[in-house]
Amino acid sequence: MIRQIVKRDGRTVPFDEKKIADAIFKAAKVLGGDNYEMAQDLAHQVVLYLEQQYGEVEPTVEQVQDAVEHTLIENGHSRTAKEYILYRAQRTRVREMNTKLMKIYEDLTFQDAEDNDVKRENANIDGDTPMGTMLKYGSEGAKQFCEMYILDPAYSKAHIDGDIHIHDMDFYTLTTTCCQIDIEKLFRGGFSTGHGFLREPNDIQSYAALGCIAIQSNQNDQHGGQSIPNFDYGMAHGVVKTFRKLYRKNLAKACELLCGMENAEETIKGMMNAIQEETGLYPILADDNGYREEEAKRLGEMMDPALAEHCQQFAHKSAAQETDRSTFQAMEALVHNLNTMHSRAGAQVPFSSINYGTDTSPEGRMVIKNILLATEAGLGNGETAIFPIHIFKVKEGINYNEGEPNYDLFKLACRVSAKRLFPNFSFLDAPFNLQYYKPGDPNTEVAYMGCRTRVMANVHDPSRETTFGRGNLSFTSVNLPRLAIKANHDVDLFFEMLDHEIDLVIDQLMARFRLQASKKVRNYPFLMGQGVWLDSDKLSPDDEVGEVLKHGTLTMGFIGLAECLKALTGYHHGESAESQKLGLEIIGYMRKRMDEESQKTGFNYSLIATPAEGLSGRFVRIDKKRYGIIPGVTDREYYTNSFHIPVYYEINAFDKIRLEAPYHALTNGGHITYVELDGDPSKNLEAFEAVVRCMKEAGVGYGSVNHPVDRDPVCGYTGIIDDVCPRCGRREGEGVSVAHLKRIGAYKNYNADTIGYHGDPHEEADRIPNKV
Amino acid sequence: MQTTQYNEEEIMIGEGVGFERIRRITGYLVGTLDRFNNAKRAEERDRVKHSVTSPMERI
Numbered sequence: 001m002i003r004q005i006v007k008r009d010g011r012t013v014p015f016d017e018k019k020i021a022d023a024i025f026k027a028a029k030v031l032g033g034d035n036y037e038m039a040q041d042l043a044h045q046v047v048l049y050l051e052q053q054y055g056e057v058e059p060t061v062e063q064v065q066d067a068v069e070h071t072l073i074e075n076g077h078s079r080t081a082k083e084y085i086l087y088r089a090q091r092t093r094v095r096e097m098n099t100k101l102m103k104i105y106e107d108l109t110f111q112d113a114e115d116n117d118v119k120r121e122n123a124n125i126d127g128d129t130p131m132g133t134m135l136k137y138g139s140e141g142a143k144q145f146c147e148m149y150i151l152d153p154a155y156s157k158a159h160i161d162g163d164i165h166i167h168d169m170d171f172y173t174l175t176t177t178c179c180q181i182d183i184e185k186l187f188r189g190g191f192s193t194g195h196g197f198l199r200e201p202n203d204i205q206s207y208a209a210l211g212c213i214a215i216q217s218n219q220n221d222q223h224g225g226q227s228i229p230n231f232d233y234g235m236a237h238g239v240v241k242t243f244r245k246l247y248r249k250n251l252a253k254a255c256e257l258l259c260g261m262e263n264a265e266e267t268i269k270g271m272m273n274a275i276q277e278e279t280g281l282y283p284i285l286a287d288d289n290g291y292r293e294e295e296a297k298r299l300g301e302m303m304d305p306a307l308a309e310h311c312q313q314f315a316h317k318s319a320a321q322e323t324d325r326s327t328f329q330a331m332e333a334l335v336h337n338l339n340t341m342h343s344r345a346g347a348q349v350p351f352s353s354i355n356y357g358t359d360t361s362p363e364g365r366m367v368i369k370n371i372l373l374a375t376e377a378g379l380g381n382g383e384t385a386i387f388p389i390h391i392f393k394v395k396e397g398i399n400y401n402e403g404e405p406n407y408d409l410f411k412l413a414c415r416v417s418a419k420r421l422f423p424n425f426s427f428l429d430a431p432f433n434l435q436y437y438k439p440g441d442p443n444t445e446v447a448y449m450g451c452r453t454r455v456m457a458n459v460h461d462p463s464r465e466t467t468f469g470r471g472n473l474s475f476t477s478v479n480l481p482r483l484a485i486k487a488n489h490d491v492d493l494f495f496e497m498l499d500h501e502i503d504l505v506i507d508q509l510m511a512r513f514r515l516q517a518s519k520k521v522r523n524y525p526f527l528m529g530q531g532v533w534l535d536s537d538k539l540s541p542d543d544e545v546g547e548v549l550k551h552g553t554l555t556m557g558f559i560g561l562a563e564c565l566k567a568l569t570g571y572h573h574g575e576s577a578e579s580q581k582l583g584l585e586i587i588g589y590m591r592k593r594m595d596e597e598s599q600k601t602g603f604n605y606s607l608i609a610t611p612a613e614g615l616s617g618r619f620v621r622i623d624k625k626r627y628g629i630i631p632g633v634t635d636r637e638y639y640t641n642s643f644h645i646p647v648y649y650e651i652n653a654f655d656k657i658r659l660e661a662p663y664h665a666l667t668n669g670g671h672i673t674y675v676e677l678d679g680d681p682s683k684n685l686e687a688f689e690a691v692v693r694c695m696k697e698a699g700v701g702y703g704s705v706n707h708p709v710d711r712d713p714v715c716g717y718t719g720i721i722d723d724v725c726p727r728c729g730r731r732e733g734e735g736v737s738v739a740h741l742k743r744i745g746a747y748k749n750y751n752a753d754t755i756g757y758h759g760d761p762h763e764e765a766d767r768i769p770n771k772v
Numbered sequence: 773m774q775t776t777q778y779n780e781e782e783i784m785i786g787e788g789v790g791f792e793r794i795r796r797i798t799g800y801l802v803g804t805l806d807r808f809n810n811a812k813r814a815e816e817r818d819r820v821k822h823s824v825t826s827p828m829e830r831i
Contacts, residue, residue: 113806117809120808120810383792383803384801384803385801386801386802386803387800421794421801422801450799450800451798451799612798613797613798613809613812614809616798616809616811616812616815617810618811636814636815636818637810637811637814637815641798647815647818648818648819648820649820650820651822652823653822653823653824656822674796675822676819676820676821677821677822677824678821678823690824691824704796704799708793709793709794709795710791710792710793710794711792711794712792713786713791713792714785714786714789725791732789732790733787733788734786734787735784735786735787736784736786737780737781737782738780738785739780739781739783741785742780
């Protein structure tokens with residue numbers, strides 16, 4: 001007589017025959033059965049069988065379930081047995097998932113980030129804070145849920161096995177990746193972020209503040225980066241308005257002081273309004289629109305014309321200086337804000353990027369100059385700002401050659417980048433970017449996301465081949481090294497397997513799109529509700545967003561081309577021309593498949609050189625377990641990023657650029673090339689610039705120069721520090737005396753005129769340009 | 773009237789303070805390698821420098 005049963009966790013609980021009857025009945029019902037009596041009868045038979053098998057020993061849950069299956073089959077209920085078995089397998093999966101998830105939660109809770117790789121999956125989040133950990137709880141739970149219940153088992157399996165990687169699975173059911181936010185359009189007429197209306201800004205400081213708000217608000221609706229493609233053009237309007245205001249103020253003061261004008265402010269204001277109404281003119285930096293002459297006429301009626309001219313000159317000069325100062329402060333505040341407001345899921349700052357460099361108006365130039373100078377100055381203690389990612393758009397005819405209108409800003413960009421690692425450089429002359437370019441139309445200038453994502457062509461609507469208001473919808477990466485390992489040097493087989501993998505990825509991208517498409521405008525209060533996404537302003541709150549989402553890209557990515565080539569041929573593409581040829585064939589083929597699918601379906605399929613942070617280790621970990629250690633392939637803890645030459649391979653900067661450039665043309669969904677420079681490029685700007693120019697000439701689309709940037713928080717020195725700080729002489733962890741700091745002029749005096757290094761007046765004098 | 777002078781030669785600042793090492797990871801900057809995941813740490817260790825002298829200049 002069975003009285004007790006042993007549960008999986010070892011507890012014994014009273015045995016209940018009714019539970020068996022219920023389970024059998026449930027399984028039978030799936031097939032249309034409804035005979036509970038038969039279920040009871042079978043349950044009784046199960047009990048008899050158990051007593052026969054185990055006598056007085058208490059059976060385990062597993063043993064009971066085995067007995068049920070046995071009994072059902074013995075009695076000719078094989079289909080019911082099958083249903084029961086499936087149900088049991090499902091329960092097992094759920095249980096294992098709970099266990100795995102709970103283990104992850106346990107580690108998140110009790111381990112420091114130092115010991116927990118999962119907590120450090122994203123370097124931008126402090127995994128040790130409450131919000132950082134909460135974000136991880138949510139993220140891991142969502143991923144598991146998606147793997148278990150949302151994904152088609154084929155995709156789920158491919159992802160778990162490591163054939164593909166579905167990025168941002170935690171947000172699978174929720175949203176899309178990223179967007180380029182057109183701030184000219186957004187600010188015009190003002191906008192709302194949920195509560196309360198933000199009027200169109202009237203001052204450069206407000207423009208900058210609203211820029212941050214726009215990025216933060218949009219970041220709440222998407223999981224990926226937020227970028228402004230027209231930063232200079234957009235902010236320039238703020239400069240125009242600020243200049244106007246400051247001109248008016250200064251003119252009024254001058255007139256009052258020099259000419260004794262009564263009620264100067266009112267009078268001048270009235271005059272300026274009248275001029276605007278009658279002629280449409282107002283004061284601008286360039287001072288070449290006829291305003292000054294018109295104003296001179298009217299002022300001349302109120303005072304001595306010579307004095308009037310004097311006042312005008314004073315007003316213009318003062319306003320220009322003050323506007324410049326105000327713009328600098330606005331840019332400084334923007335940089336500070338984007339580095340300190342943890343407004344992405346409460347745990348990190350938004351992934352923000354800004355594109356600029358091509359606005360040649362005086363106002364646009366003032367914006368560019370000041371955002372660069374603010375970046376150069378750094379944060380409160382002169383620290384290097386981490387966000388936003390700056391992308392300087394290089395364009396021949398605008399800023400690339402001496403004599404071109406913004407060439408000085410290109411030089412400044414190089415100087416700042418050599419110190420602060422930003423800006424990165426995008427190249428509008430790369431043939432694949434140039435084809436869209438129309439001078440004077442910022443919307444035809446390709447803008448990148450800081451991470452490298454690029455959206456320009458538009459198969460869904462060829463009349464809207466633009467950057468503004470578009471972005472990536474989702475991306476999934478292919479494990480190239482694994483395919484190569486499996487192909488075992490057979491290149492034809494490799495391509496065959498790659499082809500199948502691409503089929504899978506295409507289907508999975510579309511399946512994810514279907515989920516994203518069924519969302520409504522009100523699921524994206526800012527991105528869609530405020531019309532940031534292209535054409536979303538044509539929708540109402542309860543409309544589905546699928547149609548307008550088609551402007552976005554469905555993107556396939558890849559990792560480890562170098563290791564893939566090594567596995568196939570014995571050499572990566574840095575060391576062999578043959579491998580380089582094969583590499584281009586492989587990536588070319590992937591691109592071809594994306595283009596074909598786009599043509600076939602009208603969707604924007606594209607190919608990206610995957611950024612890969614968490615992914616860099618994931619695939620190789622699985623492959624190492626599966627295939628063992630293969631030299632040059634799985635013998636490191638990471639796979640080389642996308643099409644890059646391996647970081648450990650000794651190669652000249654210019655050769656690296658030339659080898660990687662052709663892949664930029666193939667990866668229309670996004671790409672980047674890095675160069676690692678030795679030493680402090682601030683002391684060798686010519687070499688730095690040579691690298692950037694090589695990128696431009698080689699046809700690179702987006703490039704970045706890396707060099708070590710170290711900083712001693714005590715004396716503020718920023719540059720290269722090996723073991724000893726070059727400024728104050730201390731070693732890591734050592735103290736240095738206040739007297740010594742004072743002697744070298746590095747003791748905290750926060751002198752506003754010497755921003756950056758606790759007021760070190762000697763720093764500038766140290767800079768010596770080196771010859772290449 | 774003697775004011776007590778702090779001996780500024782003896783007051784030390786910065787004990788226990790390390791250097792900040794800003795590095796780029798997957799395109800964005802991080803102020804400390806502590807936050808890198810294991811794979812990216814390994815990659816950062818492997819990174820070599822790319823020389824900017826072109827071969828022709830070596831005489």
